[in-house]
Amino acid sequence: MLFLLFAGPNMALLVIFTYKPLMQSLYYSTLQWNIGSPVAMPVGLDNYVDWFTDPTTPGIVTVTVLFTVATVGGGMVIGLLLALVLNRRLRGTGVARTVVVAPYVLSGVAVGLLWLFVFDPNFGVTAALLRLVGLASPDWYNDPQWALVMVIVVYLWKNVGYVALIYLAALQSVPRDLVEAASIDGASSIRSFRSIVLPLLGPTTFFLAITTLLTSLQSFDIIQAMTKGGPLGGTTTMMYQIYQEGFQSGRAGYSSAVATILFVVLLLVTFAQVRYVDRKVHY
């Protein structure tokens, strides 16, 4: 009874706002439903068959994988490097820490709109800088490949502060005596980083790998503000496709099927991380 009293409200919220929509989405994925219509047709697994056989699917999966690998991998590496710098006792690190973390707390749409101007090939800062060294600006908005690079850069700029912040906290809990002992024994700083610091950061890396992967696969705001999935679908990730199909094309059933597929992918990747990567982490 006491358990229900304390856990009940939280569980009720989870059921209503997380599990219910999840089950509902699963159910809608078996319908042909124009969003807004009071009636829908049962179509079984047709929406799934459509997605797997649609000629645009390979492109969307490729964009999703590239975006995820670049933002998760890039974010972890850059975040760790930033944390290592910020962990040093140098002048101005306090300000630098604030600067690095600040973009993370900004709204994604605001960040996207801001960077729209930065990347403008005619009036933007990047174009001006490239002109200084005699180069022409890439066609960020009209070339699908460059557009993907652009949204990855902006995503990293916004989110790398989070990774740096968590790594910084973890670095500060690394026992100094271990590093000092290694140093006395003649280990170089690279060696002691590789053999002492990095393994001790294992649980943090593991935690960040899961959380940044989930956030990256669900990212929407920057793409919506900057490219709307274009040009030519060059920045359409699965998450963005869910929005496009559900709300722009009104195909709620098909959109739910894509959402379910993405959910299963996330579940499997997280499961694989927990099952295999966790074994290699030293707690």
Place this chain on the structure above:
Amino acid sequence: MSPRPQFDLDRRQLLQLTAIFGGAAALAACGGPSVSSDVAGGAATDAATDWASVTPAKEITWWSNHPGASRPVEEELIKRFTTESGIKVNLVTAGANYDEVAQKFQAATGTDNGPDVVVSSDVWWFRYMINGQILPMDQLAEHLEFDTADYNETLYSDYRYDDAHWAVPYARSTPLFYYNKDAWAAAGLPDRSPKTWDEFTEWAPKLASASMIPLGLGKGTSWTAWWFCNFLWGRGGAYSDEWSMTLDSPEALDAAKFVQSMIFDDKIAAVAATDNVADFGAGLTACTIGSTGSLTGILEAAKFGVGTGFLPEGPAGPACPTGGTGVAISSNRSPEQQLAAGMFLKFLTSTESTAYFSSNTGYMPVRTSAQDSDIMAEVYKTSPQFRTAVDQLETTRVQDWGRVFVPGGDKELTTALESIILQQGDPAEAFATASTAIQRSYEQNVEPYL
């Protein structure tokens, strides 16, 4: 060191998880659409209401995106309506553009939180109609004695399907040809828009310079497939004939190749990175195709003389689509609210209101009487560019169903056209891909509902 997390489920945890999912599944069965293998005939009807016996509600809600930064104009019109009728209108910003309003309107279906009046753009009203979300206007308009014959015929016919009108025209626009008068003069060209695209291709080399591209084109959904109507229809092609896609016609392919030749061979046109209207205003392009709704903004921003003209003709003659938005009444509101909403729409699209709205935004007057009103005459005198859009109305035609009525139609066409204008893709291949997708969407999302 932190304790190693446990991920193994014991029997009790498994039962708890099953209970949570089971409860969620039971809840999921509540709400949502009803399910049937026959979804036809979902559109609303207005036959049942005896409007003469209905008393109008005292308060209604209007969802708008304030097209053309028109919020103050809409507020003023609401104030005038409330003074005249005593009915309060709550103006709600339901999105930054037509798509956002539509997304909210569709999501609000089946709840009590929807609007009484909603802006319904050219690519959205049909979906509202087949979903049964909006009321056919004819009987209500007849009861309230709307002067529907005074609406511009093309603009009113845009909302006609199945012998009924599903909205009334409000913030309506067409694409317009904008040119930089200073650049024109420097090139020694006559102060007018080119009569045909062939004439433009003759003029263009004189306009080209290191810092200026002769023609700027825009991209993106709700835009690319709109301006392309001019090239497509002007060369005798069409996106579709009712529900059959016709993009495999030689005329359609010719139109695509013509645009490609301007961009890639002659290099007299370029696709803007973000905003072709902003590029034109900044003097990067000598001319562009923009909406009439952009007129006020362009006149304010440009530091050079701005000329406007009809869209150039193709070999098949003039070709100009209509666009913008109408306003519709929600079908799931009470007759009292619908009547009050009808009264508001009658006021909103009256001659005086139309002239007031058009003169302050640049959108076209949707009533013939407003086109010739004193207010508009004054506007034409101070800014003759406004007159061009109104005169061009004579050459407009209703849009092809494949673009505006099929869910995803505009998106598929935009992808095809972007492949053609950005990557010099093969028009036949790009159009075939789009046609297949649109045809499939029609079969899945429209045909069963009709």
